[in-house]
Amino acid sequence: MRDFVTTPETGPAPAAAPAPDAAPDAAPTETPEAAPAGATGAAAGPSTPASRSRRGAPRTYDFRRPTKLSREHVRVMQIAQENFARQATTILTTFLRAGARLELVGIEQFSYDDYIGLLPNPSFISTFTMEPLAGKGMLAFPLDIAMAMVDHMLGGSGNAAQPNRPMTGMETSITNHLLERLFEEFARSLQPITEIQPVLVGREYNPQLAQAAAGSDTVMVATFEMAVGAREGEATVVLPFSSFAQSLNNAASPQLSEQALRKRARAREALAARLNLVPVDVSVRFAPLTVSSSDLLSLAVDDVLLLRHPRDSPLEVTTNDVTFAYAIASNHRRRLAASIVPTPHAPHAAKDSA
Structure with missing residues (x-):
């Protein structure tokens, strides 16, 4: 007779033991093992160790670049960029006559x-100005998606292998028309924050040659998942x-209620x-006098300083110089x-004040 080793299970009770007169060499009937208690909830829930590590993974913080x-800025920009993604999806689908998708992933500072x-x-890189804003x-x-766009707009399927090279003049002209339409929707999505007029000014393929800002400048980077046909x-x-x-600060500040506005007005x-009612120190003085440091150090009692102030010139009334x-x-x-007089060379009537 073969021996069988059993292990304790936390699931339902095991099946009844076979009758004593059962054949000794009969193979035991296999039953599926019950999952440990709570396994279903752990597998179905979102708080698995893998997902927790992805969400809570530590990130490097550079104290030189605070x-x-x-969060308020991100919230405002996220609304604008999501609107742009929806409109851009429609534009890409219409221009390319193929399935296209642009979906916002997140906004970060770099x-x-x-x-x-x-x-x-x-990479396929396009730079644009943002009048009246600076910068x-x-x-x-990806460059292969840009080449696939050209293929689609010329009637192709976009599924063939795409060349890994800069675009020709004709290809650039074709994509410029699409980019200008995207920039129009981008400006419209930012209208709740600020008014801009994007104008395409440059095209580059090597990221190191794309000079859109200084190396240490802080930039906001909106990341999107992009798909054109089968390419992602x-x-x-x-x-x-x-x-x-400044525009983000204005857009992120909450609207004040009428009661809060009245309170601010009273304040x-x-x-x-x-x-x-704040007291202020006021001085009435002669015209400043310039003396040498040796004369100043040699001053003694009964010495006379010539003020050189004309007798018919008024004195200066000053505060905080x-x-x-x-x-x-x-x-x-x-x-x-001191009696206040008109400012020299100003034809105003005299106004006396004690």
């Missing part, structure tokens, strides 16, 4: 040098953060009223005073 792109280092060589933007995606790749749109910083009025009025020496109720 994060400038806040230095321009770090971003360029991630692009494959060669340049950049659109990049990654497309990126790069924008200079400094050009969009502004109270601040203005208190500013009118800023002259804001002119006056002449006077008295008021047995006190020395």
Whole structure:
């Protein structure tokens, strides 16, 4: 008789043992093993160790380049870029007469040098200006997808092997028309943030030669999953953060309620009223005098300094070394005073003040 080793199971109770008169050499009936308790929930749920490691994988933080792109900025840009992706999908499908897709993956901050280092060589790179904003933007995606686009627009299937070379003049003209249409939709998607007028200004295939920003400049990189026919790749749109910083701050700030606006108005009025009561040191002085350092160090009691201030010239009324009025020496109720006079060479009536 063969011996069988059994192991404890946490699933349902094992089947009943065979009758004693069963044949000794009969093979035992195999039953599927029950899964350990909780296995179904762990397999079906999203919190498997692999998925947790992907979501929570540590990332390098460069303290020399602090994060400038806040969550509010990302939220505002994400809405705009998702709108662009939807419209771009429609445009690509219409122009190419083939299945196309552009889907936003995420928005991140990079230095321009770090971003360029991630692009494959060669890539299809288009730079554009963004009047009235300063700086340049950049659109990049795989070169084989760009060549497949040309194939589709010329009536081909796009499935053949595509050349790995810069585009000819004819191919460039064909793609320029498509890119200009994409840039129009890109500007329209950014209208809730700021108004721009993208204009295509350059084409490059080597990422190291694409000069859209300085190497240390902070850029916002929107990453898209791109598919044209059977070809898939990654497309990126790069924008200079400094050009969009103020617009992003304005778009990310929440709209204030009427009560909050009234509260701010009252605070502004109270601040203005208190500013009118702030004491300020005021001086009435003669025209400044210039002396040598030796004369200054040799001053002694009973020495006389010639002020060289003309007798008919008014004195300067200043605060914090800023002259804001002119006056002449006077008295008021047995006190020395200054009487404000018109600014020299200004034909205004005299206005006296004690």
